[in-house]
Amino acid sequence: MDIDTQQAALDDHHDDPGDLPVMRARFEHNGSPRYLLYTIKRFGFDRDHGFHLDVELVSDELEDGLETVEAKLHEGDADLIDIDYISTARERVGGAPIVAFHPYGRTVGGLVVHEDSAIEGLTDLRDCRVGVVRRLDKNWILTRAACREYHDFDPEDEAISVEAGSKVELTRMLRDGEVDAALQFWQIVPEIVETGPYREALPMADLVQRLSGADETLPISTFLTSEDYLAESPDAVEGFKRAYADAVERLQTDDDLWAELGERMMYEDDPAVVRGIRDGWREMVVADWDGEKVAAMERLFDHLLEVAGKDALGVDHIPEDMFRLEVTPTQ
Incomplete structure (x- = not known):
């Protein structure tokens, strides 16, 4: 199934945003967040929580050393992407005004x-x-x-x-x-x-x-937005967090939805492949985070830096204020 077919499946659920704030989500056509994004659009969880999620799938190739989704956020063409938090630290240290506002999962x-x-x-x-x-x-x-x-x-x-x-x-x-x-x-x-x-x-x-050394599942990838979008549209960011929770609950329990995802959003709709992706997704996703979980993420980073070094990571620290656990809505 090519990228255009998957985009068409998403577009079936793209309605007129009306007066709702728009969040432009740009995600790789073969990345696992597309299952979550499809679920949000399929059941209207974005509208339920007061925003319009505009989803566009993009390539997974590199542009000037960045993944395409990173380039989209840097260039102001996206309000929502996901990358691993080591890459986020690397880009923020380099001057990118990006913040991680919600966990996704152990996407290794x-x-x-x-x-x-x-x-x-x-x-x-x-x-x-x-x-x-x-x-x-x-x-x-x-x-x-x-x-x-x-x-x-x-x-x-x-x-x-x-x-x-x-x-x-x-x-x-x-x-x-x-x-x-x-x-x-x-x-x-x-x-x-x-x-x-x-x-x-x-x-x-x-x-x-x-x-x-952690027992609980640590999120490696997080959802990112720009400093500007967070300041201008905190209600949309908070709405996404709530829509995410609804979609995760649905994906954790609804096997029929995964069969639909296999037909509409996967390159292989073989039942064994769909089951493997479904079970892997349910194991790796992280519903929410707190200060304790972020501290564990920081400890993992420090350990990776100690044993692998700055050259391997491309960065030697996690900047302050990179993780935003709380979003303050205007209402």
């Missing part, structure tokens, strides 16, 4: 290999060609940190990292044998392994929990 990926591969885990990566979307991707950062922390080597030095530039290209490289393993994003892993002949050697979620 998996190490995928051919079913006949000898690679079983991190220790087998030495001298291998490892495909990554980009070297500053959270999956590669986690891999480097875990290898240095637990196995006394850095795969950036002892393996060959191959930068694909997009998720689509990374899958192609794996299937064409140009890499020995791929650190692919979680929602694409079921599409690869269920259609074979591939397997997931290691889920990155295991590394998040081990490195963080």
Whole structure:
């Protein structure tokens, strides 16, 4: 299913915003937030909470070193995106007036290999060609940190990292044998392994929990907006948080909705793939956050910085006021 078909499914639920404040959401066509966004539009949760969510799907390629959604926010063409909080820190330190106002989830990926591969885990990566979307991707950062922390080597030095530039290209490289393993994003892993002949050697979620020392699911990706939009449209931002809660509750309990998502919003509507994505989404999503959870996120960042270093992360601290746990509506 191509990007235009998915956009058409969303457009079926795009009505006239009228006098409601508009929030322009720009998300990757193969990113997992599109399931949440479709649910919000499908059931009118945005209108229920006093705003109009305008959803547009975009490519997952890089523009001047940024993911397309990041570029959209930087250029003033979006009010809502999601990226990992390490990238958010990197961009904010670089001067971008962006803030993280709500968690999304533990959106990490998996190490995928051919079913006949000898690679079983991190220790087998030495001298291998490892495909990554980009070297500053959270999956590669986690891999480097875990290898240095637990196995006394850095795969950036002892393996060959191959930068694909997009998720689509990374899958192609794996299937064409140009890499020995791929650190692919979680929602694409079921599409690869269920259609074979591939397997997931290691889920990155295991590394998040081990490195963080946290028992609860930590959000790695968050929803972002600009400082200006937050100041000008706090009611819309608060409305999104409430619509998000409604959509998460629906997605956690409604299996029929996932079947509909498979038909309208997925590249593979094989029932096994849909179930894999559904179960993975339910496991990784984070409904809300508080100061304790943000503190755990900051501890994970500090640990990654300690074991992987600034060069791996691209930033050496999380700026103050990057996380906005509270939104003050005008009403």
